Amino acid sequence: MNSARAAWRRLEPVHGMIYFVPEARRRYADLGLSRRAGYFASRSAAFGQASAELVTATFYNFHPELVRQAVDEAWDTATPQQVLDARYAAAGEALRRAGIHELPDLAEVLALVRRAAEAAREHTQGRPLFAAHAALAWPEEPVLQLWHAQTLLREFRGDGHVACLLSEGVGGLDALVLHAATGEVPVDFLKASRAWPEEEWADAEERLRKRGLLDGDSLSAEGATLRGHIEDRTNRLALPAYAALGDAGCERLAELATPFGHAVIETGLLKLG
Structure with a gap:
């Protein structure tokens, strides 16, 4: 399980950069979309013209009114295919800017990550975001194939994570508050990006204190145990994809993926801007 998680984590910047790069903002702006509308529309467009309710449910931790405004703007302005x-054009531009297309192990990394993504496609049940993206055609360009494969694996893992949160009675806002309590991400960023009002955030904090998951503004021992349990279950639910590689394949992918993740980070593709 550790090798599978390492394989996903080290290559994840190749997917995650799409939410930060100026190439994406420019491409969405060319369609007349704001940054927020571009985010919600681009990640949900695999569904077709998704409703705000569907996006709120599957993205899980954004305030419903934020989603509604962004989704209404998006589908009044552009089509899902546009x-x-x-999104694909922006991904290709950004990854080429990072030099991903010139890395010597691209072919082997692509072969491994695509095998994992294809294996995941045999396990679509209960994974709506993954299933929608898995139904899209594979791009022709190797760099875009790599991005698409890692996107599939990210949504496969993400859908499993939502299932774990739901099974533990941790709603979207609760998950954000618990994440903020770890100190790993600034609370102001989580509040601003997910648009939860202060009153609702405070109510969630109080609810979690009553459950014994928060001690003041920090995780309690019980809260830390719950988060560890959810992370462990998330890792386990992601295993069907990586089982196709075996331990040796996962270790090889983790080894080869490191320069790809570093290239994305060192080029600044993950910087907020």
Whole structure:
């Protein structure tokens, strides 16, 4: 399990950069979309013209009114196919800027990560975001194939994570508050990006204190145990994809993926801007 998680984590910057790079903002702006509308539309466009309710449910931790405003703006302005095309174009531009297409192990990394992504496609049940993206055609360009494969694995893992949160009675806002309590991400960033009002955030904090998951503004011992349990279950639910590689394949992918993640980070593709 550790090798599978390492394989995903080290290559994840290749996918995650799409939410930060100026190439994406420019492509969405060319369609007339704001940054927020571009985010919600581009990640949900695999569903087709997704409703705000569907996006709120599957993205899980954003305030419903934020989602509604962004989704209404998006589908009043562009079609899902236009948004998908813009997203792939931006991904290719950004990854080429990072030099991903020139890395010597691209072919082997792509072969491994695509095998894992294809294996995941045999396990779509209960994974709506993953299933929608898995139904999209594979791009032709190797760099975009790599991005698509890692996108599939990210959504596969993400859908499993939502299932774990739901099974433990941790709603979207609760999950944000518990994440903020770890100190790993600034609370102001989580509040601003997910648009939860102060009153609702405070109510969630009080609810979690009553459950014994928070001690003041920090995680309690019970809260830390719960988060560890959820992370462990999330890792286990992601295993069907990586089982196709075996331990040796996962270790090889983790080893080879490191320069790819570093290239994305060192080029600044993950910087907020």
